[in-house]
Amino acid sequence: MDLLGVAAVVLDSDGRIVLWSPQAEQLLGYTPQEALGRPAARLLVADEHLDLVLDLFRQVMESGEGWEGVFRVHHKDGSTRLLEWRNMRLQDDTGGLYALGLAQDQATLRRVERDLALSARLVDQSPIGLAVLRPDLRYVAVNPALERIGGLPAEELLGRGFRESVPFGDPDRLEDAMRAVLATGTPLLDRHVVGRVPSEPAAERAWSVSLYRLEDPGGRVIGVAMSVVDVTDRHLADTEAERARNRLALIADASVRIGTTLDLEQTARELADVAVPHLADVAAVDVLDRVLSGPGGRPGPDTGEGHVLIRALAVAAAFPSVAVDAADRPGELARYDEGRLVTRCVATARPVVIPEVSGADLRDIARDERAARLLARAGVHSYMAVPLIARGEVLGAIDLKRCRNPEPFTEDDVLLATEFASRAAVCIDNARWYREQRQTALTLQRSMLPEIPRRLVGLEAASRYQPARAGSEVGGDWFDVIPMERERTALVVGDVMGSGITAATAMGRLRTATQTLARLALDPAVVLRHLDEITAGLDPYIATCIYAVYDPHRAQCCIANAGHLPPVLVRRGGAPRLLDLPSGTPLGVGQVGGVALRSITVGLDPGDVLVLYTDGLVETRDQDIDTRLAALTGLLQTQDATLGDTCDRLLGALRRPDTPDDVALLMARVTG
Known part of the structure; x- marks a missing residue:
């Protein structure tokens, strides 16, 4: 009233x-x-x-x-x-x-009568579901729209508690929200709720729920009102838009993460890591064995009769799973028969998708019966294989499985996987071409590096050469030990700036020229000036070089430096120190306007050690060169049983796995 x-x-x-x-x-x-x-x-x-x-x-x-x-x-x-x-x-x-x-x-x-009648019609005819509940959260009024939304008639709701008869969403969260509204009076507006209704248990629906407290004119709380709007269409559109954004984000992420190096195995691992967990629970990357034999591979089928030889490169999983044990181990070579789905994928150059995997399908997915049992135990329920195609050639396939992810692979997943595979295939193809070129350059460079002569007068020597890490090209570092007339010995370490076959070739030409000039018994500075003229003709290459000649009869070493890092002299019983040499100008720059090349002579006694090296041993991006040179001299304070042991210790302590440069190291000890 x-x-x-x-x-x-x-x-x-x-x-x-x-x-x-x-x-x-x-x-x-x-x-x-x-x-x-x-x-x-x-x-x-x-x-x-x-x-x-x-x-x-x-x-x-x-x-x-x-x-x-x-x-x-x-x-x-x-x-x-x-x-x-x-x-x-x-x-x-x-x-x-x-x-x-x-x-x-x-x-x-x-x-009042008109307003009441209008209000009744508005409530009854409203497309918005409306309900009124008492403070104890029992229904006292439900409009027809809420009956349609929830799929339950009003007689099943009136008088019943909210938790026991809520027809949609999460009853616990909604009841907690109602109690908070009753307690505080603060309305809850547009709470997004997702769930299923009894009338359509297979279909996921979405609603916008608002709650507000009801009070009489005296301020007494008499209940809570709830309005419910079905927003399933908007929810589906938002979900699809979110999926599209996620796909674009994944593709952008793949562009950044795949192909960071020119290492074949690393590229395969990057592809597998990108695929999980967003696209699959388990991913494996396999390539045809003939692809690894070099660009173009071996022509024709691998084994004939529809079989192929596949080499596994990488396996990744979103969580520990026996499905990983069912995959071929990275590096293994496997013979796939024509019935296997990966074989069909690489043979047809088309994706193979099994949205709902059966027991028979598992035998076509796995390599053998044991692997099929492991996949069944892992709960593999959906499968996809996508070919790796680059420049019109099928290189292999990426194998994708879902175990915990309950959704089957869809056409959108196929498109996303194909995009991943196409980007990765180009990187894998580049890596295999680069591997061939690098192997050729490495073979060329190793063929040009010398062996230490077995007998040197007054000297013993040891050397080490390490190429750059797998993802970098071969450089132009070299060393040489050249016996000369009157029982002298020339010690040479140099570095051609640049990388690849051409740098290795330039290094070979400089080494040959150095050996020729050494036989002329010229002063080291004169030798370097001749090498400077030769290097200038190898445009665009520049090189640094240390050239030293040890004379055992005079117990002296004459040294000249063309822009190279200074050698270390370790006196017997004394502290190692960097030799203070005129640095000179690098070879190929020319001496006009540069620093003239000069030789200095250093006396050497039995037990003294001379250490020559290239910058790959000491240069890093995170430490200055003085700090690294100090580390080198500090390591040389300790003597090893042999010079070779010292070389290995220096490389182990100073050489970093990710150093993008090769290293040449030469040590010579005066024996008297």
Whole structure:
């Protein structure tokens, strides 16, 4: 009644006013003090209607039948108001009788009735699901739209608790949210809920749920209202858009992560790592064995009769799984028969997809019965193989399996995997071409490097050469030990700037020229000047070089430096030190305007050691050269049983696996 603005008046059996509501005061002007205890008929009714009203009062009190009608009553200001009345008898627990009158002016009453009818139609015809629940979270009202959304009729919901009969979403989270709204009064708007309804258990749906607290005009909490909007279409569109964004992000990530080096195995590992866990739970990268024999490979089928030889390069899993044990180990060579799905994939150059894997399919996926049992135990339920194709040639395939991911592979997954495979295939193809070129350069360079002569007068020597890491090209580092006339020995270490076959070839030409010039018994500075002229003709190459000649009869070493790092001299019983040599200008730059090449002579005693090296031994990106040279001299303070042991120790301590440069190291000890 407070909500509707209806005036309430209660009369005792004598017709005196015993309850006068605030709405009655507002409607008729009398305060409770002015109205309570007074006969209602005398206060409110005109004289001409007094008998009729008293008769109606007796009728209600005696028969208990209600009465409704319209008549005029007095307002405190002297005017009269035409009001519509609803009258009924009340009885208390002692048998006392009272009359309740509800009054409202007709215009307001019509408006209230109209608003109530409109509200009822709005609730009933609204496409938004609406429900009202008591503070104990039991349904008291449900509109037809909520019945349709939840798939449960109103009679199954009314009076029941929310948790036991919520037709959608997560009941625990929603109930907690309702209790929070009841406690704080803060509405919860547009909470996204995803779930399934009893009428369509296989289809995932989405709803937007809003909650707000209901209070009476006095502020008493009377319940909570809930509105529910089905937003499944928007949810599906958002989900698809999110998937598209994720696919683009994965492709961008693959572009960055795949092909960071020109190492074939590393590229395969990068492809497998990108594929899990976003695309598959287990991924394996296999290549045809003929591809690894070099660009172009061996023509024709690998073994004939539809069989192929496959070499595994990488396996990755999103979690520990026996499915990994079912895959070929990286580096293994396997013979795949024509019934295997990977064979079909590389033979047809098309993806092979099994969305729902059966027991028979597992035998076509696995290499043998044991592997098939492992895949079954791992829960493999969906499979895909995508060919690796570069420059029109099938190089191998990427093998993808899903175990924990419950979704089967879809056409979108095929497109994403194909994009990964195409990018990776180009990188793998580049890596195998590079491997062939690098192997050729390495073979060429090793063929040009000398063996230490077995007998040197007054000297013993040891050397080491290490090429750059697998992902870098072969450089132009070299060393040489050249016996000369009058029992002298030339010690040479040089570095042609650049890499690849051409750098190795330039190194070979400089080494040959150095050997020729050494036989002329020229001063080291003169030898380097001739080498400078030769290097200038090898445009665009520049080289650095240390050239030293040891004379055992004079116990002296004459040294010249063309832009190279200084050698280390270790005196017997003394501390190692860097020789202070005129650095000179690198070979190929020319001496015009540069630093002139000069020789210096150093006396050497039995037990003294001279250490020559290239920059790959000491240069790094994260430490300055002085720090690294100090580390080198510090390591040389300790003597090993042999020079070869010292060479190995220096390489082990100073050489980093990721150094993108090769190393030449030459050590010579004076024997006397």
